[in-house]
Amino acid sequence: MKSLIIDKRGISEEFTSLPALMVVMIGFALFFAMIAGVYHTHNERVENKELYEVAHYTLMKLTSGESPLVSEKGGNTPIIMDEQVISTIGKDVLKDYCNPLGYDYTVKFYWYDEKGGRHEISNPNMYKSLPNKNRLSSSREIAIKFSEGDIRIGKIVVIIWRR
Amino acid sequence: MRKFLGNKKGLSAMQDAILFMVMVSISGAILLPAFTNDSLTKSQMEREKDEMADEALLVLLATTEDEFNYVLGKTIIEEAFGGLTVDLSKSKQFGEDILNWIAGRTEYHKSYGELIAECLACQIMLPIGDKNVKANILTKNFEEQLEKNISQRLKIILGEKYAFNFSARWYPIMGIPFGGEICIGSPPPNNAYVAQTWITIPYVPEIEISGEKEILTPEILKSEIEKNEFYKNTIGLLDTFPKSDEEWKELERNLTENITNLMYGILFTGLGDMKSILEIALDMIFESLEKMLKKTVKDFEQTVGEPIMGIMDILFKKIGETIFQQLGEKPPETESMEEYVEKLIEAIKNYFLNGVVKNVNQLLRPLHDSMENMIKEMVRYILDLIKSGVEKINEIKEQIFDWTINRIRITKAEVRLSIWEV
Numbered sequence: 001m002k003s004l005i006i007d008k009r010g011i012s013e014e015f016t017s018l019p020a021l022m023v024v025m026i027g028f029a030l031f032f033a034m035i036a037g038v039y040h041t042h043n044e045r046v047e048n049k050e051l052y053e054v055a056h057y058t059l060m061k062l063t064s065g066e067s068p069l070v071s072e073k074g075g076n077t078p079i080i081m082d083e084q085v086i087s088t089i090g091k092d093v094l095k096d097y098c099n100p101l102g103y104d105y106t107v108k109f110y111w112y113d114e115k116g117g118r119h120e121i122s123n124p125n126m127y128k129s130l131p132n133k134n135r136l137s138s139s140r141e142i143a144i145k146f147s148e149g150d151i152r153i154g155k156i157v158v159i160i161w162r163r
Numbered sequence: 164m165r166k167f168l169g170n171k172k173g174l175s176a177m178q179d180a181i182l183f184m185v186m187v188s189i190s191g192a193i194l195l196p197a198f199t200n201d202s203l204t205k206s207q208m209e210r211e212k213d214e215m216a217d218e219a220l221l222v223l224l225a226t227t228e229d230e231f232n233y234v235l236g237k238t239i240i241e242e243a244f245g246g247l248t249v250d251l252s253k254s255k256q257f258g259e260d261i262l263n264w265i266a267g268r269t270e271y272h273k274s275y276g277e278l279i280a281e282c283l284a285c286q287i288m289l290p291i292g293d294k295n296v297k298a299n300i301l302t303k304n305f306e307e308q309l310e311k312n313i314s315q316r317l318k319i320i321l322g323e324k325y326a327f328n329f330s331a332r333w334y335p336i337m338g339i340p341f342g343g344e345i346c347i348g349s350p351p352p353n354n355a356y357v358a359q360t361w362i363t364i365p366y367v368p369e370i371e372i373s374g375e376k377e378i379l380t381p382e383i384l385k386s387e388i389e390k391n392e393f394y395k396n397t398i399g400l401l402d403t404f405p406k407s408d409e410e411w412k413e414l415e416r417n418l419t420e421n422i423t424n425l426m427y428g429i430l431f432t433g434l435g436d437m438k439s440i441l442e443i444a445l446d447m448i449f450e451s452l453e454k455m456l457k458k459t460v461k462d463f464e465q466t467v468g469e470p471i472m473g474i475m476d477i478l479f480k481k482i483g484e485t486i487f488q489q490l491g492e493k494p495p496e497t498e499s500m501e502e503y504v505e506k507l508i509e510a511i512k513n514y515f516l517n518g519v520v521k522n523v524n525q526l527l528r529p530l531h532d533s534m535e536n537m538i539k540e541m542v543r544y545i546l547d548l549i550k551s552g553v554e555k556i557n558e559i560k561e562q563i564f565d566w567t568i569n570r571i572r573i574t575k576a577e578v579r580l581s582i583w584e585v
Contacts, residue, residue: 027183031190038194049203080225116319141218141320143225149272151227153320 048136054100055138055160061098062107063140063156068093069107071145080143080151081109083121090125105160106130111144112153121154135161212582216358219320219327220580224276224362228312231270231278233305275313276362282309283333283343283576284364285448287441290340290530297343299448310347317347317580325582328355333364333576335440336430337569338537339530342444343576351581359579366447368573370437379443384429385568387437393425394567398560411546418542422567423535429571440573445512453508457501476500483507490514541566 062069063079068089071082086109094107109121121144137159144154270278282305287298297303317327328348335342351357368379370387377383388394400418405411425434433439438446480494483503487494487510495506545559 024183027187031187034187034191034194045203049207052207079221112319114315114319140214141222143222149227150229151225151274153222153226153316 051103051134051136051160051162052138054103055105055136055158058098058100058103058105058160059138059140059156059158062094062158063142066097068097069156080145081154081156083111083144083146086144087121087123088125089123091127100160102163103160104163105158108157108159109144110155110157111146112155118155130159131161135159212356212584215321215325216356216580216582219317219582220358220360220578222320223313223316223580224279224360224578225274226316227272227274228270228278229272231273231308231312233302233308275316277365278309279313279331279345279578280333280362280365280576282306282345283331284366284444286343287444287448288341288343290533295340295344301452306345310345313345314347321582324584326585327583328581329579331362331576331578335444335573336426336534336571339426339430339534341430341441341530352583355581355583357579357581359577361575362578364574364576366444366574368440368443368447370443373436379437379573381568384437384571387434388425388429388564388567391425391428391434393421393428394564397421397425397563401560401563411550415539415542415546418546418563419535419539422538422542422563423531425567426534426538426570427531443573449508449512452511453504456504456508486511 061067064070065079069081069086070079071085072080091106106127107123108126109123110118111121112118137157139155139157142154142156143151145151273281282302285299285302286306288295289298290296297306313329317329321327326348328351329346331343331345333342333344334340369376370379370383371377397418400414400421405414428434429440431439431441433442480503484494486507490510492510492514495503497503497506545562549559
């Protein structure tokens, strides 16, 4: 045993496999980088899709016949929202009606004048500040009733984010 | 070369490198669609565009116009102005002011659904020759203004991203181009997103049965059809089973003729006590037109003094003269404006009833032919079913009745919006 430790002679090996190993490692690195990229993109897409689906679901629910925002709905008539209601409704009333689990949202309303100019209908009861990122919105055209016989083109926008 | 091929050094490294390069490339090729394929987003976008068409159409129909202005009988009045000693139409602004003062109408707070339905109901569109002619020339400006406004509204709703084609059709009998029609925008491409809905025509169709006015419901229409001779003939023809080819041909010819006459009666010539759809529509149109003109005259009398009213009388009568001239009648000699309006309306109504309705067979020959072809197709289909034993001859009576009834849509008009990306 001692003679083996003391013995300074050795066999010099040729490292011919080192370049191959380097190429293999580069290959693996590229492969994993690609997988990571794909996974990240896919993950981001799934999350956005999920967020969009929730936003769309919330939008459709808020514009359905039973919504507290909707004032008139008949067989073939579209959803008509009352300006008085949408400018005063509280977010708690909306949350009682539609509250997607793990998400929070706010609603904005706009109406268009005859020249196409967009005007916001403000509601002091809605959120004043929104998170800066990871939020998504979904919108649809609606009819907004300002008074009897005065129904204008409008838009409802639902902005949603993760809690 | 031999030396190079014989040299085995470094070959293992090259093999590994090639193998892994191939593996990485294959992985890349497999994973590439995950980077580029956007089918989820695409399907969401398709769904949104479909919803967009529905939303835009329904929002348009629900929204109201504060003041919708048009000029009644604009072309006729302009022609009358041209006949005056001082041609008012040459002084553009003054002429327009006078024109609006005399025949300008304003509809307040009406929804586009209502305006479209009114426009369709008063057009009296008839297929004459190769063209569809809108016989009610008084409301041409109404239609033009409405088309302009709808176009503006849809541009606001859809934005600049989409082009559109909007159409509204009121055909009291399906497939027969009689009634009313509006079409705005260029023809849609094959990949357009289409939304469709129905609106109600504003008139309540009334018929007189034994001197009593009744609302024409599907049940009344059904009972009136059942009483009609052409219907009885049609049903009677189906009591005996044909034995030879000639008898089959005879049955086909007779069925086609009777059903065509039945439909023709409903549409133009009337069924026994029941007035035709054309006459019902004309009654409703002229009733509202008479009310409208009388109200205009009354408004003038109240707002302007006697001297100006004298000038207005002259202008009114000048317009009336032009209309009477076009109808081929002599203007009445009466001092009362109210009476003049009544006579004018009566003359227009008679022109339609006598000129169009009574000569309907000559005027509307192409319409008759297209209706006959449509009915011939249906009769052939039904007779083929009987021949092949799929249907029994007695059961087919109900089908013919349903087919006839289902083709009558007096109070419903179809509205369609096609959108596509530009």
